[in-house]
Amino acid sequence: MIECNIRLCVGCRMCEVACSVFHSASVSPALSRIRVSKLEEIGLDMAVACVGCSEQPCLECPKEALLAGARGEILLDARLCDACRVCEDACPIGAVGFCDDRPLICDLCGGEPMCVAVCPTRALSCREGARDISLRAFQNFVGSPGEKRARYVRAQGEPLRASWQEGARVDS
Amino acid sequence: MNLCRGNSLRVDLTNRRINRALAPEKGIGGRTWNSLTLFEELRPGTNPLGPDNILCLSAGPLTGSELIATCRFIASARSPLTGFLGDSGARGFFAPELRWAGHDQIVFTGASDSWVYLWIDDGRVEIRDASHLAGMDITETTLRLRADLRDPDLQVAAIGPAGENLVRYAIISCNLARAAGRTGMGAVMGSKKLKAVAVRGSRPVRPADPERFRKACAQFKAAIEGHREFEPRRRYGTTRIMDSLANLGVLPAYHYRSAVFEDLHKVNAEALRRDHVVKSKSCYNCNVFCSRYNYTSYSEGEGPEYEAQAAFTVKCGNPDLELAVGVSNAVNRLGLDCISTGEVIAWLMECRHEGLITDADVDGIDLSWGSREALLRLPGLIARREGIGDLLAEGTRRAAGTFGGAARQLTAEVKGLELFSADPRGIKGYGLMNAVNSRGGDHYRGEPMIELTGDEDLAFRRVGYREAAHRLEDKGKGALVRYAELLGLLSDSMTVCKNISCCMDAMDFDLAAVAYSGLWGREVTAEELMQACEHVSQVERQFNLREGLRPEDDTLPARFIGIPIPDGPAQGTVIDIGKLVEDYYREKGWNGGVERESGGNDSDAG
Numbered sequence: 038m039i040e041c042n043i044r045l046c047v048g049c050r051m052c053e054v055a056c057s058v059f060h061s062a063s064v065s066p067a068l069s070r071i072r073v074s075k076l077e078e079i080g081l082d083m084a085v086a087c088v089g090c091s092e093q094p095c096l097e098c099p100k101e102a103l104l105a106g107a108r109g110e111i112l113l114d115a116r117l118c119d120a121c122r123v124c125e126d127a128c129p130i131g132a133v134g135f136c137d138d139r140p141l142i143c144d145l146c147g148g149e150p151m152c153v154a155v156c157p158t159r160a161l162s163c164r165e166g167a168r169d170i171s172l173r174a175f176q177n178f179v180g181s182p183g184e185k186r187a188r189y190v191r192a193q194g195e196p197l198r199a200s201w202q203e204g205a206r207v208d209s
Numbered sequence: 210m211n212l213c214r215g216n217s218l219r220v221d222l223t224n225r226r227i228n229r230a231l232a233p234e235k236g237i238g239g240r241t242w243n244s245l246t247l248f249e250e251l252r253p254g255t256n257p258l259g260p261d262n263i264l265c266l267s268a269g270p271l272t273g274s275e276l277i278a279t280c281r282f283i284a285s286a287r288s289p290l291t292g293f294l295g296d297s298g299a300r301g302f303f304a305p306e307l308r309w310a311g312h313d314q315i316v317f318t319g320a321s322d323s324w325v326y327l328w329i330d331d332g333r334v335e336i337r338d339a340s341h342l343a344g345m346d347i348t349e350t351t352l353r354l355r356a357d358l359r360d361p362d363l364q365v366a367a368i369g370p371a372g373e374n375l376v377r378y379a380i381i382s383c384n385l386a387r388a389a390g391r392t393g394m395g396a397v398m399g400s401k402k403l404k405a406v407a408v409r410g411s412r413p414v415r416p417a418d419p420e421r422f423r424k425a426c427a428q429f430k431a432a433i434e435g436h437r438e439f440e441p442r443r444r445y446g447t448t449r450i451m452d453s454l455a456n457l458g459v460l461p462a463y464h465y466r467s468a469v470f471e472d473l474h475k476v477n478a479e480a481l482r483r484d485h486v487v488k489s490k491s492c493y494n495c496n497v498f499c500s501r502y503n504y505t506s507y508s509e510g511e512g513p514e515y516e517a518q519a520a521f522t523v524k525c526g527n528p529d530l531e532l533a534v535g536v537s538n539a540v541n542r543l544g545l546d547c548i549s550t551g552e553v554i555a556w557l558m559e560c561r562h563e564g565l566i567t568d569a570d571v572d573g574i575d576l577s578w579g580s581r582e583a584l585l586r587l588p589g590l591i592a593r594r595e596g597i598g599d600l601l602a603e604g605t606r607r608a609a610g611t612f613g614g615a616a617r618q619l620t621a622e623v624k625g626l627e628l629f630s631a632d633p634r635g636i637k638g639y640g641l642m643n644a645v646n647s648r649g650g651d652h653y654r655g656e657p658m659i660e661l662t663g664d665e666d667l668a669f670r671r672v673g674y675r676e677a678a679h680r681l682e683d684k685g686k687g688a689l690v691r692y693a694e695l696l697g698l699l700s701d702s703m704t705v706c707k708n709i710s711c712c713m714d715a716m717d718f719d720l721a722a723v724a725y726s727g728l729w730g731r732e733v734t735a736e737e738l739m740q741a742c743e744h745v746s747q748v749e750r751q752f753n754l755r756e757g758l759r760p761e762d763d764t765l766p767a768r769f770i771g772i773p774i775p776d777g778p779a780q781g782t783v784i785d786i787g788k789l790v791e792d793y794y795r796e797k798g799w800n801g802g803v804e805r806e807s808g809g810n811d812s813d814a815g
Contacts, residue, residue, distance in 0.1 A: 047498040049491035050302070054275055063413035064275050065309060074361065075302075077385045078348055080488065080502040080509060136411065157496045158489075180359070187361040201504045207486045 038089030038109055038167050039071060039143055039150060043193050045160035048075045048082025052152035052161060059151040067136050070143040071152050074131075074183070074190040081194040084152065084161060085186045086143040087111055087132045090172040094127035095142065103142070108165040110145040129175035131185035211731050212237060212741065213270060215313030217246075218334060220327060222401050223260060223319030225336050232314045237725075237738060238269030240296055240701035241745040242314050243285030247294065248748045253755045257289035257393075258375055258400040260320035266307075266366070266381075266406070267314040269704035273305030273493070274414045276426050276724055277433065278706040280304055280493035282366070282383075288392040289400075290377040290549070290604050291625040291649045293753045295392030299366070300492040300706055303383035306364035309410030321402040326354070329408040339404040346370060346542040347382045354407045366406045369544025371592040372399035376602040378549035378627070379592075382541065386511035387492065390546040392626060392648050417730025425724035432715040433497060439713070443489070446499035447515035447708065448478040451523070457661075457680070458779030459635040461519070461628075463526045463562075463578060464555040465621060465768065468632060468777030472528035481518065485534050497709060507535030513547070519630035520551020525558055526578030536584050543592035552627035553601050553608070554587055556620055565616050572596040621766050624649035624758075634769050635779035636660065636680045641690045641789040645763045647749040655697025656711040657689045681782060687792030698742045750799070760802030763790050 053069040061068045071086035089109045096103055102117035103124060120138040127133070134141035143150075145163065153161045178188055215232035232238075233245035243265035255261045264286045271279040282304035288295025307313075310331050324339040342350050350367040364383060371379035372395030379395030380388040389395075416422035433439060441449055454460050455473055462470040474480065482501075490511050491498030502511055513521075513534060521533035540547050560566045561576035568576055572590070574597070575582045590598030600608050606625045609617040621628040626649030633640030638657030646654040659668050660680040668678035672692045674685025693711070696718075700710040703721055710716035718735035725733050764770070765786045774782045794802050 044488075047489045047491040049493070049495050049498055051494055051496070054494050057413070058275060061413060062419060063415035064273060065411065065413035067309070067411035068413060072362070075384075076361075077511070078352060080490075080504070080511070082490070157498065183360050183362045201487045201509075205487070206484065206504075207482060207488055207501070 038164055039084075039086040039145070039152065040088065040162050040164060041084040042160045042162070043081065043083045043190070044197055045158045046073070046082045046084060047158055048073055049157065051155045051157060052084050055151040055155040059146055067134070068141065070134065070141045072131070072134065072182075072186060074186040076187060076190060076194070079191075079194070079198060081190055081197070083190040083193060085130055085132055085189060086152070088130070088170050088172070089167050090170050091168050092172060092176070094129070094176070095124040095133055097127055098124055103140075106144070108145055108148065109168060111142045112144060113140060113142065115139065125182060128182070129172045129178065129185060130189040131182035134182060210235065210737055210741065211733050212737070213729050213731070215242060215267070215270070216311060217314040217316055218312045220315060220317050220336070221319050222317055222321040222325065222336070222403060225321075227334050227336070232267070235741060235744060237699075237702035237741050238272070238313065239267045239281070239283040239298070239704045240285065240698060241741060242267045243283055243296060244294065244745050244749050244752065246314075246316060247285060247287070248752050251287060255287055257287045257292065257295075258396060260401070262286050262397055262400070264317040264394065264397050264401060265314060268304040268308045269313070269702055270725055271728060272704045273308035274416070274728055275423070275494070276705070277429055278492060278495040278497070278709050279704055280495070280706060281701075281704040282307065282389070283701055283704065284381050284389040284394040286394060286397040287756070288626075288648070289375070289396045290393040293624055293649065293756050293758060294647050294749055295394060295397075296648060297380075297389035297391040297394050298701060298704070299381065299383055299387045299389040301384035301387030302493050303364045303366050303387075303408065304704055305493045306408045306410050308414060309412050310408050311410065311412050315406070317401055317403060320400060324402050324404050326405040326407060327403065328358070329406065331409070331411055342404045343373065344370065347544050348385050348542050350405055351385055354405060358407065360409060364408050368395040368398050368404060369542060369592065371544040372396055373404070374592065374594045374602065375399050376545060376591060376594070377604045377607075378546040380544050380546050382544060384511070386541045388541065388546070390548065391651060395544050416728045418727045422724060422727030425720060425727055428720060429715060429724070430496065433709055433713060436713045436715065439497065442497055442499045442708070442713070445478040445482065446501060448481055448513070448518055450515040451477045451519055454631050456778065457635055458774060458777040458782075459632040460523055460777070461630050461632055462523050464524055464559040464619070465632055466559065466775070468635070468774055468779060470523045473523075475528045476518070476522040476530045476533065480530055481534070485531060492706065495706065495709075499708060503534050503538070505531050505534050507531065508538040510538035510541060512541065513537035516630055517547035517551070520547055520555070521584060524551055524555040524630055525584065527584060528579065529581070532581055532584060536588065540588050543588055545588055545592055548629060549604060549627040550588055550591065551630070552621060553591070553605055554583060556605050557601070558583065559619050560612060560616050563615070563619065565619075566612055570597070570612075618767055621768065622650050623765065624762050626650040628766070629653075632769070632774060633765055634774050634784040635782045637683060637784055637789060638677070638680065638686050638689050638693070640765060640769075640784050640786065641686050641793055642693065644765050644786055644790055645690065645793050646694060647753060653697070653707065655690070655693030655695070656707065657693040658712055658714065659689060660686070683785065683788060683792070686789050687794075687796040690793055691796040694746065695739065695742045698746060699738060702742070754803065763802055
């Protein structure tokens with residue numbers, strides 16, 4: 038699953054561009070399954086895509102349109118989806134987007150994720166089949182996907198900001 | 210000409226009416242659209258801070274596409290600082306979002322009677338009350354709008370207190386610290402009581418000829434990654450220029466009194482990175498990501514770029530880099546142009562040093578070189594027009610009028626726009642660029658970088674003079690500046706980052722034509738793009754002549770004329786600016802700087 042090292046992410050959004058070009062032959066962050074949350078006031082940038090959490094709340098889809106693939110990725114059966122947006126609400130970190138009445142979830146590009154390939158700082162990596170990240174701590178937050186991503190990134194960035202406070206600089 | 214018409218959103222702030230139109234026919238995008246709109250629609254002599262001025266914000270034909278660093282918007286209006294054509298570009302993420310919302314240009318006319326902001330949500334456009342945002346700085350404004358509209362990914366272009374208070378060098382900023390900084394576009398926005406533009410877009414940018422377009426993208430990427438400055442720019446961004454300029458002997462230490470700064474090692478790129486930079490930052494879709502985030506005991510924020518770094522250290526004689534970084538962060542939040550603000554402060558310090566003013570003339574603020582009090586207090590006073598700040602908010606040219614003739618002799622501005630942080634005498638292409646370009650004292654119209662390379666083959670290939678590869682040569686500088694200006698105008702039209710397209714010589718007219726044709730699916734040639742730029746360059750000159758520009762305005766500040774660089778590696782260098790300007794006029798076909806000579810290929814301007 039896609040993981041982003043917040044210490045390396047510079048917030049360029051090349052991953053969003055690559056994702057939307059791969060999946061829709063056009064540039065549109067709204068169509069990207071990976072979204073960069075940029076907390077400009079505290080200097081944090083982090084790309085957020087499905088991390089393959091151990092809880093998998095999106096699979097509670099009432100139409101059973103979503104299922105886990107062999108690599109741990111979430112796959113959509115578009116014929117079953119009725120755009121109820123339960124999955125979008127269920128994802129605690131805003132990794133399920135919605136556009137043109139369809140959920141957008143990372144599918145690992147079928148095995149060779151484009152975002153990992155284009156990331157200029159190698160902040161992104163892919164661990165297939167990982168299911169060891171719990172997002173339970175984020176489950177009670179209600180908000181838009183963007184707000185959920187921002188909250189998640191703020192929490193992920195706490196150790197990094199603490200290191201700045203202690204004097205760590207870019208080369209240290 | 211086969212150019213596309215952009216979608217133009219017409220916002221009448223007086224009557225609160227919004228219409229949709231098309232951007233000008235002969236423009237490519239960005240600055241070309243804006244300059245044509247202003248030339249066609251703005252009545253000569255319009256008060257820059259009155260309701261009749263027109264403020265244009267434009268993206269361009271490649272903005273928000275897969276092409277690297279197509280990230281800028283250009284803001285244009287009649288400048289309240291110069292009285293001539295004003296424009297400035299900002300990088301970051303605002304322009305791509307505007308494009309994704311389906312809009313290429315916004316033209317603001319009239320003025321609101323209370324504070325408003327424009328809210329663009331794809332096709333839905335509303336003028337909304339912004340009375341709760343008045344008085345907020347740029348960071349507060351941006352965060353408040355993101356919270357109000359419940360979208361932390363919202364893109365916002367805003368003004369700060371400086372713009373609200375009509376400081377003549379106020380900026381429009383997006384992403385908290387990416388500024389359209391020059392010529393006071395933020396003051397024009399403030400005069401219209403327009404606090405911000407918030408935008409969210411979800412429409413895809415899809416190339417009509419994907420194969421061709423992606424080929425251009427790959428070629429551009431390869432040119433960038435293969436450039437000798439790729440790695441240093443990634444590491445230091447523009448801040449590395451400080452050491453380069455020191456080596457060339459053109460540092461503006463103590464407000465151009467010396468080319469040598471003894472504490473250079475305390476304030477240069479290496480010191481900044483070692484002590485204050487915590488990470489790299491990027492604009493939209495850029496593999497160079499040359500920006501940096503700072504974290505200091507004063508504050509934190511994105512930047513500084515070279516200009517802010519140098520303005521608040523070397524130029525003011527200040528060896529305390531952390532202080533300078535703190536000032537840079539504060540200036541960004543207040544919404545002031547760091548170049549003009551630094552120039553105002555450094556010029557005041559020199560006036561005090563020369564005994565032309567005393568601390569009592571400036572509210573008792575200590576104006577000795579490097580004064581911590583001056584650097585910390587003056588930006589806030591200027592932005593709020595409090596005390597001496599009210600006069601300094603007018604810019605150095607107007608402020609000098611109050612302090613008298615000797616103070617006027619010390620200013621470093623052209624046409625009222627304050628100069629960058631380098632001595633124009635020792636980099637003659639840049640010196641000429643500052644003297645003649647359409648917006649006044651400014652290095653960034655285009656970048657005559659070739660004069661710093663020593664690459665005679667490159668100089669010959671680009672402009673026909675081998676000598677143009679050397680910064681101290683006079684020969685070929687007219688041709689070099691003409692070429693650099695056109696390339697800069699192309700970048701300002703395509704809205705590509707000029708640090709890449711111009712400074713890294715990565716985009717020429719041929720590549721731009723392939724990218725344009727590939728994205729839009731219509732055949733546009735390099736020659737057509739060049740002709741469009743030539744045409745708009747002429748229109749911009751006519752705009753300025755119409756506003757009263759005289760050929761004698763095309764010069765450098767008096768302090769650089771006939772006086773050699775006093776010390777350092779370029780000691781003794783003088784610049785014959787009159788001769789260089791004549792050469793430039795000849796290249797432009799401008800008879801005495803005024804008329805286009807007959808036989809020119811562009812008789813249809815306007």
